Amino acid sequence: MKQFSNKYMLLYALGLAAVVALVLTIVATSLKPRQDKNRDAETKQMILKTIGIEATRDNAAELYDKNIDSEISFIAEDGTEIPYYTFDNGIVISLKGNGLWGPIWGYMALDHNGTVLGAVFDHQGETPGLGAEIATDKFAKRFIGKQMDEHPIVLKKNADKNNTYEVDAISGSTMTCNGVTEMLEKAFNQYRTITFSESKTEDEQ
Amino acid sequence: MKKLDLIKLPFSKNNPITVQVLGICSCLAVTAQLKPAVVMAISVTVVVALANLIISLMRKSIPPRIRIIVQLVVVSALVILVNQVLTAFVYDVSKQLSVYVGLIITNCIVMGRLEAFAMSNKPLDSLLDGIGNGLGYGVILVILGFVRELFGRGTLWGYPIFEKLGLYNIGYENNGFVIMAPMALILVGIIIWIQRSHNKELQEKS
Numbered sequence: 001m002k003q004f005s006n007k008y009m010l011l012y013a014l015g016l017a018a019v020v021a022l023v024l025t026i027v028a029t030s031l032k033p034r035q036d037k038n039r040d041a042e043t044k045q046m047i048l049k050t051i052g053i054e055a056t057r058d059n060a061a062e063l064y065d066k067n068i069d070s071e072i073s074f075i076a077e078d079g080t081e082i083p084y085y086t087f088d089n090g091i092v093i094s095l096k097g098n099g100l101w102g103p104i105w106g107y108m109a110l111d112h113n114g115t116v117l118g119a120v121f122d123h124q125g126e127t128p129g130l131g132a133e134i135a136t137d138k139f140a141k142r143f144i145g146k147q148m149d150e151h152p153i154v155l156k157k158n159a160d161k162n163n164t165y166e167v168d169a170i171s172g173s174t175m176t177c178n179g180v181t182e183m184l185e186k187a188f189n190q191y192r193t194i195t196f197s198e199s200k201t202e203d204e205q
Numbered sequence: 206m207k208k209l210d211l212i213k214l215p216f217s218k219n220n221p222i223t224v225q226v227l228g229i230c231s232c233l234a235v236t237a238q239l240k241p242a243v244v245m246a247i248s249v250t251v252v253v254a255l256a257n258l259i260i261s262l263m264r265k266s267i268p269p270r271i272r273i274i275v276q277l278v279v280v281s282a283l284v285i286l287v288n289q290v291l292t293a294f295v296y297d298v299s300k301q302l303s304v305y306v307g308l309i310i311t312n313c314i315v316m317g318r319l320e321a322f323a324m325s326n327k328p329l330d331s332l333l334d335g336i337g338n339g340l341g342y343g344v345i346l347v348i349l350g351f352v353r354e355l356f357g358r359g360t361l362w363g364y365p366i367f368e369k370l371g372l373y374n375i376g377y378e379n380n381g382f383v384i385m386a387p388m389a390l391i392l393v394g395i396i397i398w399i400q401r402s403h404n405k406e407l408q409e410k411s
Contacts, residue, residue, distance in 0.1 A: 004269075009268045009270065009271055012266070012267075012271070013271060013274070017278065020282045021281075023282065027286055027289055029288070031289050031293040034293040034294070035292045035293050036232075038292065057296070057297075
């Protein structure tokens with residue numbers, strides 16, 4: 001077997017790393033606009049879904065412009081910028097949190113009284129069949145008609161159907177559901193200043 | 206070895222899944238539906254073929270002591286490329302495959318072919334070997350995806366075929382178990398059984 005010097009090995013490794021890095025940078029930069037467009041369309045699809053409109057990736061942008069009146073953001077106490085979207089009957093808030101294995105996120109449409117009109121959730125890597133169920137319509141539908149006005153919604157097992165602050169959790173995915181509860185609580189605290197103060201002034205007008 | 210055999214053998218007596226029993230993990234994970242199975246098959250074929258070609262071209266310059274790392278860098282770079290292309294052009298599928306695209310890096314078939322073949326064979330042979338093994342892996346994936354989607358969801362490529370045939374009206378119900386990973390393993394077992402009963406060479410002498 002041919003012998004290679006240490007110097008050769010070191011240079012070989014460095015050279016390879018440099019070439020690979022260059023190629024990947026070029027590809028990533030040149031494909032970025034397309035990928036961003038896809039992600040953007042997906043966000044719009046999710047937001048539309050909370051207000052009951054099923055959009056495909058192609059018509060998402062068009063339907064979004066038609067149905068969503070404005071995209072506003074405000075600065076939270078901790079300095080992060082928090083977006084929300086207004087439509088005819090209320091606002092759509094953005095949710096961000098952590099599940100069992102990675103980030104989870106979603107959107108929730110609220111009317112001016114804080115009643116949930118619709119919700120969607122998504123996740124990066126929750127367990128298929130368990131935590132990943134939060135991304136299903138079946139789970140999202142449980143939130144419709146619940147309240148986010150005085151307290152946030154809590155997920156629990158055997159939730160009381162008549163209690164508008166409780167939603168039935170998914171059995172076998174307690175950790176992910178706790179993540180959803182935390183995410184809702186965080187969002188509730190972030191948005192409470194705007195949601196209710198603004199909607200109330202609107203009601204008074 | 207004849208060039209044609211390099212492509213043909215992985216389909217029969219040297220199939221990566223049913224004979225070498227490699228790449229089982231991803232084959233259980235992505236075959237609940239046909240579409241991700243096909244995309245995964247194509248992605249793995251592209252990665253194995255190109256990785257085999259590149260490593261074979263580099264094989265004389267690779268210092269043996271760092272060869273595994275070099276192979277890993279080449280494979281990772283290719284996988285990231287595939288992932289980028291999928292996110293840009295077939296976003297829904299890339300979301301469905303999510304972590305499994307990244308896991309092509311750890312697919313034993315890729316590293317297995319690099320070590321066993323590309324390090325000691327000419328570029329053209331290596332390319333063919335890569336294509337053969339990728340497709341040999343892919344064909345099993347497609348069979349599994351076909352069976353599991355058809356009987357688990359009653360659809361094919363998302364098209365509700367059983368509903369159109371009116372099977373639900375006469376009392377048929379989807380078999381949820383077929384969607385679960387264990388069923389994929391059972392199906393792989395059945396495929397291995399059928400293959401071995403037809404191919405005497407594969408049977409161990411007792």
